Amino acid sequence: MSAETRKEWQRRIMRAMRAMEARLDEEWRLDDIAREAHFSPYHFHRIFTGMTGESVGAYLRRLRLARAAHRLAYGDRPVTEVALAAGFEAPEAFTRAFRAAYGMPPSVWREEFREQTRPRDLTELLPPVTREEPMMELAVTIKRVPPLRVALVRHVGPYDRCEAAWEKLCGMAGRLGLFGPDTRFIGVGHDDPRITPPEKIRYDACLTVPEGYAGTPDLPVAVIGDGDYATAVVKGPYTNLGPAYAWLCGVWGPDSGREFAAGPSMEVYLNDPKTTPPGELLTEIRVPLEPKA
Template sequence: MNDLSHRARYEARLNRVLDHIHDHLDEPLDIDRLAEIACLSPYHWHRIYQAMHGETVAATVRRLRLHRAAGYLANGSMPLAQIAERSGYSSLQSFSRTFRAMFGMPPAQYRKRGTHSRFRPARSGDHEMVMREVVIRDVPAMQVVTVDHVGSYMQIGKAFDALMGWLAARDLLCPEMRMVGIYYDDPGAVAEAALRSKAGVVLPRAVEVAAPVSVTPLRGGRYAVLRHTGPYADMAAAYQWLYGEWLVQSGHEAADAPAFEEYLNNPKDTAPSDLVTEICLPLV
């Protein structure tokens, strides 16, 4: 670490905190333990964290737990009381109140009628099949600065946090960069613990990298692009619709290359219902 700036050293310490938070979302928030992991004074470290990450550590934990809870609701049948407990709430009522404030509806209603419900198979007289515009677009080849992630796609934020810390430590964050996630495996065919993905950014210029950061090429060519507005928890339903309904009826064929997502706004300062993601499926 001798070659890193003072800011980079702080980023490295706080990245250890973020890693711990991602890996221990089911456990109570222990401020003193996080200060110990950061190797910073318990009197001051949370102020440093907020100044560098734009939110308090409590807000980070709450945001990550609620996004994960939305995934449980959209993609499974876990009981609400169990989701509330895993999200750190002592009662279903307090969980429902906080979830509603973030997602605009209580968890039971979200499970039935959240934005993921738009991707259910169409039925006669069913008005849920809306906003199904897929655009065929020529995408240029890209060199993406990436950090690898193995495990649940819903936890790729851990890799993004590590990447953002690496970029910030080298003064490489800029308004022109584009946020990209690359996904290699089908969650329906590969065990969750073995799913491979990469958190990435496209920068306006080439940069030198070293582990754990690498440069990953993305193929250029034709892509089917589905623009989705809503929580990241909806992605599984969106993919199922894109592959299971749109692709098989479109006359197109998927190319032998991974799909990627481009994130057009930031979950730290954007309501889940307003998150905009473009799902890009490569075509032959």
């Protein structure tokens, strides 16, 4: 297989993966997934497994279990309801699969996760280098975020190693003339690092694009947002974002009267890290909320 052919196949596999991520509740048939990637269903399962290291079924199961773990950690739905939403007809089957993935039953996971993320003060979470700074105070606002058209580059791996994705995104966007005065730079984190292994974490480096841009194979377009989000502006280095998410979810969340949705969070980078001192960086974090009852 030539390098260009391999690159094209990787793009097609990524299209299929994004389709499954976007419609995780659907009952996917192999033929439908293969059609998303423009592969023959006869060979698609082997192609997917060979290129990703997971079978299609294992990939869907892992994402659904990760979403279930998120719902258990940050919501109050009964375990049986979470199991049904994850595609399991019987709670016993869900418990077996969950234990195999996370080493404990779902009810124990919920208790232990909440116990580990129950800080009453953000200073408990800040790394030592920042504790001498004034404690950040997060003012949380619930916003309705409209649908946003973005061009994106996918990074798979730890969140703190996503620089190459941004360099690729900005390089291609510059050549295509996509930058404008209203361009926004947004990171979309699909996975909670407390739930997903570091090497499996998915992150999309995104920038908003004008309506006239339809995307290219190397720089596709997606729609993000379109819902209620709990938002807060975090000042300081990006190492503050993990503690800020923990504060928003573990301290603000229980008293908010709202429940977090099992969708990806967003980070809107309000200034340029290349020209802004780390202590002056501003990042708006956005965590999705379930629709108000």
